[in-house]
Every structure is written in C-alpha cells, then in structure tokens.
Amino acid sequence: MKFHKVEGGVTAAEGFLAAGVHCGIKKKNGKKDVALVFSETRAAAAGVYTKNRFQAPPLLLTREHLAGGYARAIVCNSGNANACTGEQGLKDARRMAEITAEELGIAPQEVAVASTGVIGQYLPMATVEEGIRAAARELSRTGGAAAAAAIMTTDLVSKETAYSLEIGGKTVTVGGMAKGSGMIHPNMATMLAFVTTDCNISPVLLHKALVYTVDRSYNLITVDGDTSTNDMVVVLANGMAGNTEITDGSADYHRFLTLLQRVNTDLSQMIVRDGEGATKFIQVTVKNAASFADGKALAMGILGSNLVKTAFFGEDANWGRIVSAMGQTAVEFYPERVDVFLGDLPVFRDGRGLVFDEARAREILGKRDIFVTVDLKMGNENVTAWGCDLSHDYVTINASYRT
C-alpha cells in the first residue's frame, strides 16, 4: 500500500478546523491551554478510554456523548485534569461542552470533552470559558499545530502526524495529535490522542477500526507502566473525502485500517520518544508467538521491567534480565527454544546465553534507538512494542515536583 505522508495533524483531512489558545489555566508561561477541533459536517465518532477505575468526569461525559456514534467537535484543556472532582467536575465538563456547542452552533452532545493536567482541583471555569470562546474565533484549516501545542503538559515536543491513501478511488486522509510523556502534579501519566479523517465510514465500523488499531499502537507502548484517569483516544470521520461508505471486511476497510494504524503507531512512538527522562527508544519484537496476546504480554513484560529499563540506560547487554522478564509473565512458552537478539547480534539461543562480541554490543546499545528481537519458535504471530529506558532523570522528574 502506498501511503503519502501529509503535512500537519488534525486539520490535514478535509473539512476539519482547529485552534489552540492560551487562556490562563497554565498560569506561568503563556503556554497554550485550550485546544478545539471542529468538523464542518457531522462526523462519525468513536472513542476508547482508560480502564483506570478512577475515571475523570470529562471522560465519563465524552463516553456519554459519543454513544450515539456522531460528533462534530473536540474541546480539550491542559493544565488541569478535572479528575477526582466528583459532581462539580462533571458539571464543569458539561459546561465546557455547552460553551463549545454555543460557539459552534451545534448540540452539546456533539462535543467530545477532554482535560489533562493537575488532578484533584476544580477547573477555573471563567478562564476556561474565555479560552473556549477565543479558540472558536481562531478556528482555521491551519490550526492543527496550535491545537497540538495546546494539549501538551510535561511533553517536550508536540506530536502530530498525517497520512493519505487512495480508498475507493478517493484520497482519504487520516491525521492526529497526541500528548503524553509522564505526569503532572499531584499527577499521573496522561495520554490523549485525537484523530480526524475525511473517510466515509459508519460509526460502528469506525469504532471497530479504532479498537483494533489502538490495541496495536497506544496499547503497545509503556513509559512507566502507569495508566491515567484521563487517557482517551477519540476519532472523528466526516466523510468529506467522498469515498463510497466503507463496508466491513472489504478491501477498502483494510486499506482504511492500515492508514489509521499508521497514524496511531506514529503518535504512539512519539509519546515513547518523549517519555519522561528517556535517553533510549526501545523496540521489542516478539517473533513466532502462539497468539497476538502472548506476543504482546511478552513484549510489554520486557519493556515494563525496571531491570531491563535500567540495563538499557546503562547500555548493558543484559539478556538475563530480558529472559527473566519474559519468564515472569503468564505466557506459556518453551524456555529452551528462546532466541534473543540485540539489533542483529544473537546473545541467547535455545534457552542458553551465547558468547558474543562485547564491542559490537556496546555499539548497538550506544545508539538512541535499540531494537530487541525475541524468537519463541512457537506460532506465527509477530508483535512489536515500544518503550524507553529508566534514567536518573526519570527519578528526578518524578521525585522532585512538590519538594
């Protein structure tokens, strides 16, 4: 399939406007703190949400609003997560939808609401209201970058990507933005992604494609193993590409799925690369697993191990930690068949360590991007996941916020 990388993010697809403004939720530095995304026409909408039992009010509201399958706008503030805020928090999230709807001449139920930042504090609603109204005035076809900046918290870089692909004789574009790096005071890791497309696809099928691709992108990354109260991924599809509506199981559906996967994978990797304190980007591929679930559990087990993470920080060719991290997962496999490679260097074969070229290992591990391959020799599933190392800066960033 021939993708085209396209400039921009949430405004790359036809019919989407966006804006990002500073209203003062983030007090200190004039940084943007309200993002707005708007579709010129009604869009099929789908969302996936954190499984954390402490779910923030904006997430509860967005789930409710998207239940009908359609939406036209996404409003997101940064600097305050509106989490653990109870009834007042839900009221504030509803008010954000109302203000947005009023400005855009749509129904409040057509607005997805998200918040990210400090938890346990009420939103400064007068400030938020000003921000939403200002953002509505600034909506434009080139506002994607400003919106991507406005959802950042501890992120060092903003994250957007877009691709297009011919589907049903039409150029379909999928673009998105994401935020995520670690946490904010009193804090937790927070990941948000918003994706827009001009593809013509039903809400049901859009949801199916979203769930499938999220499981193979955002659910295959880990920075510190902690999930947030506010995480969500929302996708809007307004159909303006003009393709014939996609049907389940068709070649077009698979083309769209691949396109959506590409955008979500890009955004996922951007989050890991911007992981708190990260000095290494680590890609783990588990080959020949019996199932996707097995491969995922093993790859995430390796990437989630503090011992593995600190070894990579130390550029240590420590296969013992990798195989031990695998062994402690619930996955059934044959230890005596396992091979491990660092880059292209075999370090472990058939369940036994190999004598390997230490200089070559140092060279491989000295790079910013490290590729680990594990071969189980069991089935046919190959799963790739992404993570980062555990550095002194991670400890500093997360120990020093309040003190």
Next chain:
Amino acid sequence: MKFHKVEGGVTAAEGFLAAGVHCGIKKKNGKKDVALVFSETRAAAAGVYTKNRFQAPPLLLTREHLAGGYARAIVCNSGNANACTGEQGLKDARRMAEITAEELGIAPQEVAVASTGVIGQYLPMATVEEGIRAAARELSRTGGAAAAAAIMTTDLVSKETAYSLEIGGKTVTVGGMAKGSGMIHPNMATMLAFVTTDCNISPVLLHKALVYTVDRSYNLITVDGDTSTNDMVVVLANGMAGNTEITDGSADYHRFLTLLQRVNTDLSQMIVRDGEGATKFIQVTVKNAASFADGKALAMGILGSNLVKTAFFGEDANWGRIVSAMGQTAVEFYPERVDVFLGDLPVFRDGRGLVFDEARAREILGKRDIFVTVDLKMGNENVTAWGCDLSHDYVTINASYRT
C-alpha cells in the same frame, strides 16, 4: 499468642547444625559463598518455587528431591546462580547434592540444593566441591550466622530471625535465614529463604502451612517487580521439639502457622529494608477489601508503581499516584468510597482529595518507615504488604554493573 524472640536463625531450632565458608566462587573478597544446613534427624520438608518460566537447575532438582516430603540438608552457594545452564547445570546441581550427601552420610535425595548469583555461567565444580566439604567439617549448632552470611550476594546485611511458641505443651522454635536485595550480573532479583523448625508436623501439613504463609509474606513484598529464576523457600521440620504431631485444623496447627508466619514476615521485611537503593520502607495496608486476593492486588499495585515509588523517594504526599495505581489493577472496587491515609493523616476521602496539613505530611514522609492505609469499605479483609522507594541509587546500581 505469646511468642518469644530467640537468638539466631536456622540453628535456633533443636537438632539443626549449619556452616558458612569461603571457597572462592566469589573471587574478589574472601566473602563466604557456601552455606550448609543439616538436621540431626530426618525432617519433613516443603518448598515453594519461583513461577518464572526460566527455572534454574538447582530449583528443578530441589523440587524433585522434596517431592517425597523429607530431607535432611540444604546446600546453597552464592556468586553463581547456575541458571540458564541447561543439562550441564542440572548435572552440577546433582553433583552438589551427591557431595553433600557423601559428607553427611545421607542420601542425595535428602539434600535441597540452591544457587544464587551470576546467571548463564557454569559452576566451578572443583571449587564448589571443596566448599561443600569444608562446610560439612564446620557444621555446628552456632553456625546459623555464618550460613546466613554465605548466601548473600548484593545484600548489605545478612537476614536471620527466630521465634519460639508453646505448642502441645512443648517449646517449638522456628528460625530462618534469607537473602535478597536485587540482582547480580548479568542478573535478576534473587530471593531465597531457608527455614528450620523442631516442630513435629507431617510433610503435607508443613507444605500447607508454608504455602499459606509464603502467600502472606514473601508474596507480599516487592523491590522492583521482577522475580528470579532461582527464588525458593524451603522449610525443614525435624520434630525434635517433641510435641504430639500436629493435625490439620487443630489449635496447635494454628499456633504453628502463626509462628511460621512470624518468621517469614520478619525475613520478608528484612529483604525489603535491604532493597537495592532503598531509602524508605513502605508498608501499605488495604482495609475492608472484599477478599484477600483483592487486597493483595491493590497493595502490590500501589507498591509496584514507579510513580508511587519515586513520589516516596521525593517525600511527596502524592495521593493521586496512589489512587491511580489502585485504579489500574483488575480489582473491582468503588472509587467513590475510597479513603487514603499517610500515617494517621487523611489525604483522600470518599474518592476525593482533602486539604491537609502539608507540614504534617512532610513530617510523616520524612521518616524511614512510611505507613499507607487505604480503606475500600467493601468487605472484611485487611491485607498488609511491604515495599520500598525508587531512588537514584537504584538506577545507578542497576545501570552500572557492566559499564
């Protein structure tokens, strides 16, 4: 129940001899590296083993030897884990049992074998043989401390404890030693515990008591979330206290269970206090859980979160990370009922953050030992677990071994 704290560890109970010697597996510093424990009479024996799929040969052998329910000796070397060593490793473990049996005039099947240290290397068997023979010559009723020293790897302190309790009109003693702190090159976290008692109890009932108490001691601690290829807990009961054999469900059984629990809990806490880089000892109690499994999963979820661990390192009263770590477990609970206390200070009530005295929080978190209580208000199970913080030293220790 009136426990008496008793001096010593594995030689505190009647009829147990021990020794610890240096033979040269640990080359550098003359540190002890072979430990031997011997019961003057046949002892009921039980073991629990790591669930890691990469299981070291000595562990496989010990499982085989203890299957019959009886043993008389434990031999353990440090400095080399004999892990990921395949057929040769199993042969070496068998040879360790044979040498021990020969020295002690018992059958090889009566010997439990353990190893801890570097993985992926063969044991220097000539050296090990010398060590076992030397240890056999030095066996004594006061050798417990030397044995405890001989199983250390990166441990900063040796770990032994013993208690006695009247059971069936006789004084029954349980004593033990453990090692565990983190890892060794190329390495993984390694935990071993050996417990001896003069209680008269059948192998089946001893195993039952061991499993129950291990689940409430070693399985309730975490340093870095990684389990080893070599972890095991072995208990020998030689009956020399002279009590009437304990029967299942009797008052005596419950007394013995409590005694064994006390020893295992003590050793568990010693491991956590000696956790790599640890500056804080953190005790988490989950109150009013629906089940033991729920309480355990939540307590371990809190203690295992890097965000929680770094917050404690930073002495940050970060309830947001605690509740988020709870929310991401698989446990069903009502977020809106949850209370959280740091020491005696309420910081979160009924699912909402409280305004609290920051000076008081700093005082509580400034101490070496920190007590966290979470109240679920669901059932009647209270579960307490133990962990430590995540410090710069943890990263340094684990990143810098080879480089």
